Amino acid sequence: MTDSDRAAVVPAVGTPGSLSTIRSLGRAGVYTISVSEMSRPPSFSSRYCDATRAVPDPTADLAGYRDALLALAARGDVETIVPVREADVHVLASHREQFGAHIEPLWPDRETLDSVHDRLALTAAAERAGVATPETVPLDAIDDWDRERIVKARYALLTDRMGDVAPNTCRQPPTTQFLAPGETPDIEARVEQMGHVPVAQTYLDGPEFCLRALCVDGEAIVTSQKRLHRGYKYARGPSVYHEAVDDRALTAAGEALLAELDYTGLASVGFIRDEGRYRLLEINPRVPASIPVDIHAGVDYPRACWRLATGRAVDPAEYRPGTHSHLLRGELVHLHSVIREEYPLAKRPGIGATVGAIARSVLEHPNFDTLSRDDPRPFVRDALNVSRSMVPISR
Template identity: 45%
Template sequence: MTVDTNSLDMHRHETDAGVLVPGIGAPSTVACLRSLRPRGIPTVVASETAETPAASSTYCDDVVRVPDPRADLQAYGDALLEVANRPDVRTIIPVREEDVYVLANRKDAFAEVVETNWPDFETLRRVQDRVELFAAADAAGVAVPETAVFDQWDDWERETIVKPRYTVAAPAYLGSNTDVESIGSTEYQIPGAPPDPQALVEERGHMPLVQERIDDSREFAFFALYDEGEPVATFQHCQRRGWKYCGGPSAYRETVYDQDLEDAGRAILDELEWHGLAMVEFLRDEADEKYKLMEINPRFWSSLPFSVRAGADFPYYYWQQALGEPVEDDASYEVGIGGHLLRGELSHVHSVLTEEYPMVERPSLTSTLANVATSLVREPRFDYAVADDPAPFFQDGLNLLRAFRDSRSDPEPGVEGETDHERSRSNELPQLEPLARDEDEAEPPSPTSQGITQTSPQLDD
């Protein structure tokens, strides 16, 4: 009797082979489950918290607890590798910076047990180290805002941003002996108020970057799946509203297509000879009408549910590529449609009601409510809220309520040196951030005594 091994392999792919997705607070994990499980692909969620919305999804087959990567990156990598050894796991989908760092840094070990559809570590480093990223952009002819390492910047009379050099606090970047768990936040600096360099380095564990501020809060993003330097699928959107009226993570975004954006996104990824997922973030500088590269997120983005709803089913493309199958991308998506993160819309309205940012004019509450309401009616697409899988939406709401309750019942004591304004902010509504800071874009700024602080893009759009 002759056994068709190819047929057996295909049968195993259809019935046994599954995917491991880290469970985070952003909607990207849930989007992966909703895309893959209906196709018969088993799903395993690995998370440091039981409250991840993905754990409550109809499309989640199993949940595994793992260490918090921001507390112990080595232990987290060990745990992922252990889960990857399961016979029902065929590949892993990275959804945050720590995920792709661990996977790339230990790619050889993971390659022994799963399909490794992500870049090698040297390529990843050129993205997670912004100095190397901007050098690659220069070589590719892609515009970037004027940027320098902090100790090389001397023009503090301009509106600037102080931001981390790296996108993840990891030994390969900060050194093996560092005890820094966070690379710090991004600070929008008011002209004439340079920060203390020694304090910055002590807090962050490295010398950060200074960058000119682009006066436009709209973020344009080019999304892609690459296969060994070649684009397989691409997508574009423009953020129309952030979590705050000054910007921040995406609350409402619309699909777009701009050849200049396509060219810029492809140019930098081609220069990197990229492999795997990428979200390439740009701001458009009206001064010279150029897209300026801000960063690349080398994993899934939190607005992924919107990409899928618009017709770009990246989780399935990723799965097909990982298994060496032809990617079923029809190279089209509907331009001009929109989608919302409802928690983000709530945060946006709250910012108009209660917050003030010196560098950005606050819109009227009336116009804000009208814009939000109109877009909700015209573009009823939501990252979490869907009829066939409602539980993640309610879990996300519970997480928000817990954050609000905790902020009210256990406020942090005032810190010596705080201004009255800073202390008063402890009684405001919390930032409505997802679990474990899982957004792509940085959170919007809040005033400080020296500048305007903005959480680093550790969240995972």
């Protein structure tokens, strides 16, 4: 059986990571099945998308979404399902044995995922592994508000097991709150908004990095690294301009934590570099949204996952640190944050300086997360989707 006779299932969720996975596998000759609860996700417009399937929305019907993926996994031609968001890996990990009866489970088990999605449990794992972390404690355990802190969800995905969420549903938690020294949050209101007791974390004003790794039983098979240069917000947020880098200390910290977790699957381990040390932020246990920069830099994780899923060795990567990539619509969101938004702990850059920095980086490093010469339609579809979401519909 050739790769063109074997299929990979990739959820289409509107992120560059989802689209890049479809493109990478399609270019390798793999038959790609893109599934989504959305009517027109960008991946459906890709020349490398061979088939599309409508599936239930996991935020409203986790069981229905699970059953749809299981039906695809049971097909004789399907070799793997690639998780690209938290809901995907939650379903796959929670029912690992059922999916494992049909395909190779290249994702963590439920116990490991619980440790990854729970920031307090993840902090404890980092401490066991000797990996530095910012102070991270439950919000209601703070007595001293004289330091710069941030308040964020304890859990990366809210379900009825982790948060006040209706059974058979899930949702992403609310955004992070920045607290200046002396600012005391309304704890009861924040708990009600979050649906659980969130965590308070010491704010670190350093550059953000990630170690990417494809692991089996805690051993890294392939790795690469990313530095965030600009996020959706000038106070960071998801990455929109990124660079592939290479630092042994970053590799050591990330691999130590993944080994402690006995992790299997693709992970992006986020850190802040603070006073020369890498301090843990989080782990994203799925295809990261900014994975196009890794692919541009020569590390093709979707193809590596495919080879592992089909019982083959992973080819050595020709990694090219210094490669950059942009999410163009994200650059516009970043500029909007500079113009309109205020964050008490982050210094706002100048508008002119930001415009100049974006223009220079695009000209010097013309690699993009969604824009592709040989596959332009997803970029157009993404732009149309964003435009329609911003324009009220008259009824």
